[in-house]
Amino acid sequence: MDHDGQALERLITKKVLPNVRMGLSCYEGITKRDVVEAYESCFRREGGPDNERIQYLGILKNTFANADVFVEKATKSDHPPRLIGCGFRDFVTSDKKQEAAKNHILEVVQTKDSSAMVLMYGNPGTGKTMLGCAALWYALTGGGTARYTTVSKIARDVRSTYRRDSSKTEDDILDAFISCKLLFIDEIGASLGTDHERSMFNDVVSGRYNAKRPTIMASNLGIEDVKGALGDRLVDRIREDEGSAAIPMAWVSWRGRKTP
Numbered sequence: 709m710d711h712d713g714q715a716l717e718r719l720i721t722k723k724v725l726p727n728v729r730m731g732l733s734c735y736e737g738i739t740k741r742d743v744v745e746a747y748e749s750c751f752r753r754e755g756g757p758d759n760e761r762i763q764y765l766g767i768l769k770n771t772f773a774n775a776d777v778f779v780e781k782a783t784k785s786d787h788p789p790r791l792i793g794c795g796f797r798d799f800v801t802s803d804k805k806q807e808a809a810k811n812h813i814l815e816v817v818q819t820k821d822s823s824a825m826v827l828m829y830g831n832p833g834t835g836k837t838m839l840g841c842a843a844l845w846y847a848l849t850g851g852g853t854a855r856y857t858t859v860s861k862i863a864r865d866v867r868s869t870y871r872r873d874s875s876k877t878e879d880d881i882l883d884a885f886i887s888c889k890l891l892f893i894d895e896i897g898a899s900l901g902t903d904h905e906r907s908m909f910n911d912v913v914s915g916r917y918n919a920k921r922p923t924i925m926a927s928n929l930g931i932e933d934v935k936g937a938l939g940d941r942l943v944d945r946i947r948e949d950e951g952s953a954a955i956p957m958a959w960v961s962w963r964g965r966k967t968p
């Protein structure tokens with residue numbers, strides 16, 4: 709086996725096969741088939757043009773070298789580990805409503821300087837967290853900062869600065885939520901928790917609105933409850949701004965679906 713072949717083999721045994729899912733969405737342009745074909749081409753078939761091997765090796769090296777960096781960034785930005793590396797291509801759609809929901813979120817991240825506020829709402833298991841995380845991964849692999857959070861996590865992070873030995877201030881924490889390129893606030897509940905949680909949530913969301921940065925939110929509540937939780941001002945913003953929308957995720961839970 710030539711030098712490139714050995715390097716590729718190392719890559720595959722060490723990284724590609726255990727992390728195959730992660731690599732798939734690392735660049736939207738690379739599919740599982742690309743990885744499998746590269747593998748087949750280099751090891752299963754005898755011979756094959758050298759330049760083809762080298763090209764595959766280049767793709768794989770870049771993909772998986774960057775994958776490590778992106779995974780580290782995502783981990784530091786609180787992305788749920790089970791969804792790190794999950795991209796839009798992993799979100800399976802079986803009807804127009806699902807397609808529309810996916811495309812709307814995709815458009816938010818693809819639109820340069822989008823300041824959209826998007827709310828996904830619907831029953832548990834309908835893919836809200838997954839789509840939000842696909843958006844984060846897209847923004848992150850595009851070189852931006854993309855954070856996952858929840859209402860209670862924002863408040864918890866802020867509260868941690870009230871300790872006397874804290875090196876950060878409340879403003880540091882809020883600024884970090886406000887200044888990242890994309891923020892996904894998951895698990896918006898009926899009451900938004902305590903007054904403190906509500907107030908910190910409002911500071912972050914208004915801050916992002918004023919800074920014209922996009923925010924994606926998700927809630928398991930029905931539309932009336934979620935409107936009550938968010939308050940009239942935010943609901944108006946979701947209604948009126950370019951690209952902003954409340955997206956109903958009204959289909960059966962992925963967990964409970966019947967597979968043919």
Ligand SMILES: Nc1ncnc2c1ncn2[C@@H]1O[C@H](COP(=O)(O)OP(=O)(O)O)[C@@H](O)[C@H]1O
Pocket residue numbers: 798799800801831832833834835836837838839962963
């Ligand atoms: N359209 C879909 N395609 C592929 N997997 C999906 C889809 N929708 C949901 N899932 C999977 O189902 C599970 C529940 O989805 P999740 O995003 O956590 O739902 P929600 O946040 O709406 O409760 C996850 O493992 C997720 O990856």
Ligand SMILES: [Mg+2]
Pocket residue numbers: 833836837838894895
């Ligand atoms: Mg969820």
